[in-house]
Amino acid sequence: MNALMEMFGNHNFTVLGFPCNQFGLQSPEVNHEMLSILTYVRPGGGFVPKFPIFGKVEVNGLNEEPLFTFLKENLPFVNPLIGETKKLFWSPIKVNDIRWNFERFLITADGIPFRRYELHCPFENVEKDIADLL
Template structure:
């Protein structure tokens, strides 16, 4: 069984969010920020979540303030911003670090499983994405510039497996 299912991050309300509950689903893990040039991707993320959620697809957003301090808000402020501006209904976790000595264990694992360009493991910016298959394996890593709509083909492929 994949180590992915061993992780239990904390959601933005302070409750445990066991990844074990995601077994058999296709999951997109994204580090997010509310004051970033890529913030508009929240809208596309919500669109693909709505399109595929009934087929076993989940998006898990991890707010992060490590890139240009573009996620300064509290958990409540972040949730309100996402809901009001983009209608976000997919799960949001508590704010975390994705790089460095305080990096959340899920991101340490994700980066080890699928290093980026030229083997670089670090997350380069907000809205970097990891697509996880139904077995809990990292299928693909996408840079911030790869929009959510442009990975629909990969999502559909994994949902059919």
Template sequence: MQDIEGNDVSLSQFTGKVLLIVNVASKCGLTHGNYKELNILYAKYKAKGFEILAFPCNQFGSQEPGTDAEIKETVCTTFKAEFPVFGKIEVNGNNAAPLYKFLKEQKGGLFGDSIKWNFAKFLVDKQGNVVDRYAPTTSPLEIEKDIEKLLASA
């Protein structure tokens, strides 16, 4: 995958960590609350082997219209995100990123596999298994107990 600055990033560098993978958007009604809570989780669990991987996506209501540089400015300045943010991708359709094809294959949604909106969340264990999928309206803090369980496991 490419990070927000266009650098290639091997997802294998996250092996052995618990991951929360989220498709994000800067202009969504869910944006402020999600970024605030994601930042809280990241600060609390990063040192324990937890990572959040954020993937900007403009497929839902055109709510992430900017360039990667504009997205980076917004995410880092306005939302103060310190977790890894990647380049803008598609999560549905023929051009969906391979990562999202894998995630959806592993954990289908309640009403079909496609991602329904911004801030869908996938929880991945230390071995790379997709453990759970959460709706866009699920508060990141509601996932905290699940993250703690995975961090405590071998």
């Protein structure tokens, strides 16, 4: 995400980071620990985000943030949720739920959801879409 900010940060573009612990309980830290974890542990190596990191949220289930309800309703998946559901910590599980950390959404400058990217989507696809929108 830092690379995207370096490429497009001088344009009408920004990345917004929303930590979540609903995927394999991989983000157990509390909000005030978030930047230290990023810098020293995961990804570590002195990493400093070049974009805003918000407080931890729930992106699926009964307590999901309304922003993510809106995004999922406007950019649904057509494929069923697959994988090891024992690592998914929310209920109820729905077909349009966010599948794992680092799933991305691209939103236009007018606030219109444009595209949803799965975890393993090639970085070049996201980069091209941003460049096309800008």
